[in-house]
Amino acid sequence: MSLPSDAQLWKIFDEVKPDLKPKKVMEEANRCLFCSDAPCVKACPTGIDIPLFIKKITTGNMKGSARVIMEANPMGATCARVCPTEELCEGACVLNDASLPIMIGDLQRHATNWAMKNHSQLFEVSEPNGLKVAIIGGGPAGLSSARELARLGYQVTIYEKNEKAGGLDTYGIVPFRLPQDIALWEVEQVEKLGVTIQTNTEVGKDIPIDAVLNDFDAIVLAVGMANVPPLTVPGEDLDGVYDAIQLIERVKDGHVRDQFIGKNAVVIGAGNTAIDAATCLKRLGASRVQIIYRRTEEEMSAYPFEFSFAKQEGIEFRWLTQPVQMIGDEKNQVAKLECMHMKLGDADASGRCRPIEIENSNFYMNADVVVKAIGQQRYSSFIEAFDLEHEQGVVKIDPETMQTSNPKVFAAGDVIFGNGKGEAMVVAAAEQGKQAAYAIHKHLLSKV
Amino acid sequence: MHEFKLFTEEKREIDELLNKDCSIVRVQENLDGAFIQFTQDDQTITLHIRTPDGRKYLTNQLSAKRLNRTMT
Amino acid sequence: MADLHVDFAGIKSKNPFWLASGPPTNTGYQVQRAFEAGWGGAVWKTLGDPIINVTSRFAGLNYGGQRVAGFNNIELITDRPLEVNLREIRETKRKYPDHVIIASLMVEPQAEKWHEIVKRVEDVGVDGLELNFGCPHGMAERGMGSASGQVPELVEKQTYWAKEAAETQVIVKLTPNITDITATAYAATQGGADAVSMINTINSLMGVDLDTWNTIPNVAGKGTHGGYCGPAVKPIALSMVAECAGQPDMNLPISGIGGIENWRDAAEFMLMGASSVQVCTAAMHHGFRIVEDMIDGLNNYLDEKGLTSAMDLVGQTVSKYMKWGDLDLNHKVVAQINQEHCIHCNKCQIACEDTAHQCIEFFTDTEGQVALKVREEDCVGCNLCSIVCPAEGAITMIEQPTSAPMTWNERQRLLSTFGG
Ligand SMILES: Cc1cc2nc3c(=O)[nH]c(=O)nc-3n(C[C@H](O)[C@H](O)[C@H](O)COP(=O)(O)OP(=O)(O)OC[C@H]3O[C@@H](n4cnc5c(N)ncnc54)[C@H](O)[C@@H]3O)c2cc1C
Ligand SMILES: Cc1cc2nc3c(=O)[nH]c(=O)nc-3n(C[C@H](O)[C@H](O)[C@H](O)COP(=O)(O)O)c2cc1C
Ligand code: SF4
Numbered sequence: 045m046s047l048p049s050d051a052q053l054w055k056i057f058d059e060v061k062p063d064l065k066p067k068k069v070m071e072e073a074n075r076c077l078f079c080s081d082a083p084c085v086k087a088c089p090t091g092i093d094i095p096l097f098i099k100k101i102t103t104g105n106m107k108g109s110a111r112v113i114m115e116a117n118p119m120g121a122t123c124a125r126v127c128p129t130e131e132l133c134e135g136a137c138v139l140n141d142a143s144l145p146i147m148i149g150d151l152q153r154h155a156t157n158w159a160m161k162n163h164s165q166l167f168e169v170s171e172p173n174g175l176k177v178a179i180i181g182g183g184p185a186g187l188s189s190a191r192e193l194a195r196l197g198y199q200v201t202i203y204e205k206n207e208k209a210g211g212l213d214t215y216g217i218v219p220f221r222l223p224q225d226i227a228l229w230e231v232e233q234v235e236k237l238g239v240t241i242q243t244n245t246e247v248g249k250d251i252p253i254d255a256v257l258n259d260f261d262a263i264v265l266a267v268g269m270a271n272v273p274p275l276t277v278p279g280e281d282l283d284g285v286y287d288a289i290q291l292i293e294r295v296k297d298g299h300v301r302d303q304f305i306g307k308n309a310v311v312i313g314a315g316n317t318a319i320d321a322a323t324c325l326k327r328l329g330a331s332r333v334q335i336i337y338r339r340t341e342e343e344m345s346a347y348p349f350e351f352s353f354a355k356q357e358g359i360e361f362r363w364l365t366q367p368v369q370m371i372g373d374e375k376n377q378v379a380k381l382e383c384m385h386m387k388l389g390d391a392d393a394s395g396r397c398r399p400i401e402i403e404n405s406n407f408y409m410n411a412d413v414v415v416k417a418i419g420q421q422r423y424s425s426f427i428e429a430f431d432l433e434h435e436q437g438v439v440k441i442d443p444e445t446m447q448t449s450n451p452k453v454f455a456a457g458d459v460i461f462g463n464g465k466g467e468a469m470v471v472a473a474a475e476q477g478k479q480a481a482y483a484i485h486k487h488l489l490s491k492v
Numbered sequence: 493m494h495e496f497k498l499f500t501e502e503k504r505e506i507d508e509l510l511n512k513d514c515s516i517v518r519v520q521e522n523l524d525g526a527f528i529q530f531t532q533d534d535q536t537i538t539l540h541i542r543t544p545d546g547r548k549y550l551t552n553q554l555s556a557k558r559l560n561r562t563m564t
Numbered sequence: 565m566a567d568l569h570v571d572f573a574g575i576k577s578k579n580p581f582w583l584a585s586g587p588p589t590n591t592g593y594q595v596q597r598a599f600e601a602g603w604g605g606a607v608w609k610t611l612g613d614p615i616i617n618v619t620s621r622f623a624g625l626n627y628g629g630q631r632v633a634g635f636n637n638i639e640l641i642t643d644r645p646l647e648v649n650l651r652e653i654r655e656t657k658r659k660y661p662d663h664v665i666i667a668s669l670m671v672e673p674q675a676e677k678w679h680e681i682v683k684r685v686e687d688v689g690v691d692g693l694e695l696n697f698g699c700p701h702g703m704a705e706r707g708m709g710s711a712s713g714q715v716p717e718l719v720e721k722q723t724y725w726a727k728e729a730a731e732t733q734v735i736v737k738l739t740p741n742i743t744d745i746t747a748t749a750y751a752a753t754q755g756g757a758d759a760v761s762m763i764n765t766i767n768s769l770m771g772v773d774l775d776t777w778n779t780i781p782n783v784a785g786k787g788t789h790g791g792y793c794g795p796a797v798k799p800i801a802l803s804m805v806a807e808c809a810g811q812p813d814m815n816l817p818i819s820g821i822g823g824i825e826n827w828r829d830a831a832e833f834m835l836m837g838a839s840s841v842q843v844c845t846a847a848m849h850h851g852f853r854i855v856e857d858m859i860d861g862l863n864n865y866l867d868e869k870g871l872t873s874a875m876d877l878v879g880q881t882v883s884k885y886m887k888w889g890d891l892d893l894n895h896k897v898v899a900q901i902n903q904e905h906c907i908h909c910n911k912c913q914i915a916c917e918d919t920a921h922q923c924i925e926f927f928t929d930t931e932g933q934v935a936l937k938v939r940e941e942d943c944v945g946c947n948l949c950s951i952v953c954p955a956e957g958a959i960t961m962i963e964q965p966t967s968a969p970m971t972w973n974e975r976q977r978l979l980s981t982f983g984g
Contacts, residue, residue: 066956067954067955067956074630078850080851080853096853096856096857099854099857100857100860100861102826103826103827103828103857103861104828104861105827105857105860105861105864105865107864108857108860108861108864111860494942495921495942496939496941496942516982517982517983518982518983519979519982519983520983521979548893548894548970551970551975551978551979552894552967552968552970554978554979554982555968555970555974555978556967556968558978
């Protein structure tokens, strides 16, 4: 494999799932029963009126259809692609038993594609109400908050430390599941409502926390989670050892070209970050990609559809395997991974079986690329600096009011996502963002 | 089948007569189609036009001729 | 955002979407729910001497996996006392003064009966009256509904009686169970009607159960003919609206009814001359909530077309609807198969071969693939192939250059000068 051209790079990262063909769209949309009090709506964390948006597809009211989706979910185009629909709307479809569930995600994608193609302005702002809100973090949670607040007449500023907004939608979810332009279109939709997005601005570094606290009527903390935590095994700093999130970020921004061609890679972890990193490496030309996980298929947090996708892509899984150390060659480049076999013990606090090392089971795996994907760290010191109550970096909020221990500061998204609760989701972050906006509106209104 | 061939034949016949400066003096339509009477000098020739396209062609020619005449 | 307001015979409605007289408008509770959902108006379930209904009453026509392509019923007019209906109409109108309430009426063909009901109904504050001359079953056996709606003199006379007493607008609802609907529409005009609405239901028998040999629906094993409506009747209703809208000596506003399910159907009726539309079956199939997309969809459509008012649609297509004899005989289209979209089901080929003009042929393309093409010179441009084609874009009807237009009527005039 030679150096891929831009066009080729684009090709390997084409969306894995093609758009539905127009004929399929109509067949599928007309198959929807237009249920009343529909279970799919209840299963959608953002409560999209699914039968209604599908009905609008059947009548050719595409703008209306896109609006129904985006109204409830400012990340509707992203979610159409990355939501675990089997677990959510499609899992709830009444046709699951009678026939086959409606392909809700794909129809949602069709409708939002229309909006993207037609540059449709879907929402308007109301009269400015004179109040200012700062949002820290321009990911799904922050953007959703901003969208709703702007529509309610607030003057909104998003501070985003990265070069582009969109959070993990822009940088974290692999391009063949979510092309960057989808996430950026959603950013643009928010910007068009007059929201100021100040990128390359890290709160706490480029702008002091106090300034934000003092200059605004309310603050939404939507910083998400940080990079992959260290494994704390020897050899972690060898060349060829990567943090999955940083790796995908570089890939999504088009910086990774040929350095993985023909490589023998091992990915550590079995959540959606691990799957994304592994399938990404495969597409970038790695000859062998293995995922090692210290528990079993039962306990992994990746969804069944992700697991089967990874297997289709030729990813090998090694269960009950724990890395002990990484061993480098003379050039300080990783060459081998020493691992141990594990067995399962009793259930721990998260309800999953605790993995126990089997003594003297050590073995070696050859690897010239090792990717750590064992979850995400928290911005604990930042949260401390903000002086907010938290539990191991998970910011505490009152679920009713979305307020943190500082009543002026609201929080949404991964920053409040509890440990051991399965996988974090864009759709949940989007909903919390909306709720934080409504909570702020209620809170500030009650003061005037 | 291949009615187009039949029509082309009919069209050829009509054109031929019109090109010879025959004039249409009478058109009669009945269950069997259209019967066109052409005259030239003292001769009368009757064409039997069967296809719908032929009958359409005929009237288009008639109409064109009429237009020509009113224009000149 | 376009303005969806319509002016129907002087009745102002916030949008053109009304519920037709029927089960959805049986009670105040329902009509109020409908107004909450967004319907601009409602024609109350027909009032008259309260009847007794049978059970069961309805049947649906399912076609190719889609439910309710057509719908049929043997239900009569209201079975509730007039006084109860009037109380609810009054209350509903008080709560929803900006919504249109039309009272549908049906009584025996006697002047006093019409005078009495018109007065009592107008007393509670309706925006207009709709005379139901359409119900094809049950009531017709009693000399009302379509029995009187099929006789132009009775339509005229009863309209006249209603008008004698009426202060609000009188809409005459026509039955489609008649050969020429313009005859009764004209009679309504003569009787002084302010508007007409159409269609009521069409005579029908939904089916026969092959196990029991009972009719569908059946009442204790027996059946009777019913009234047919729903999506399947839309083309019939649309043509009747078009016939009436195109009558030069009849200028009454038309409320279009029959098979309207969404904003597209509604827009078609409006283009064909209706200034309000009424819906019954679609609401029964999906609930009042369908009006949300009707409003939203029509709005977006008007925006797209650069129109500012729904009224701008009304009647735009009427002048394009004419007698067959005024169509251009020289206009020619031929079918063209677009190979990149063809999925090779061969449905067009067999349709043309067996039932049209035998001009779709197999051929072997340069890659050795067997494909289909149209022998254009033999294609009469009937559309059949494109109608049966299941693949979007695979068959297009292409316009051909032709001679100057000539209609049948022009042709006959021309031929007559040749002794034809
Ligand atoms: C590899 C991977 C795959 C995933 N796949 C899926 C999937 O398929 N489906 C799904 O539903 N979810 C998936 N997720 C989860 C999903 O991406 C997150 O739940 C979601 O993005 C959370 O949104 P958020 O706005 O809370 O945080 P983020 O998306 O993390 O956004 C937070 C933003 O805040 C910014 N920020 C942080 N600190 C500061 C600061 N101090 N000042 C200014 N800005 C700051 C960050 O740069 C970032 O842009 C995946 C996550 C990962 C990592
Ligand atoms: C069950 C049922 C009852 C009906 N009852 C009445 C009625 O009482 N009065 C009336 O004028 N029309 C009645 N109709 C006819 C409808 O108002 C309407 O004209 C017809 O159904 C066509 O419209 P649709 O295709 O939208 O249903 C009834 C229709 C149905 C289905
Ligand atoms: S819809 Fe069903 S439940 Fe309701 S009245 Fe009719 S038969 Fe009874």
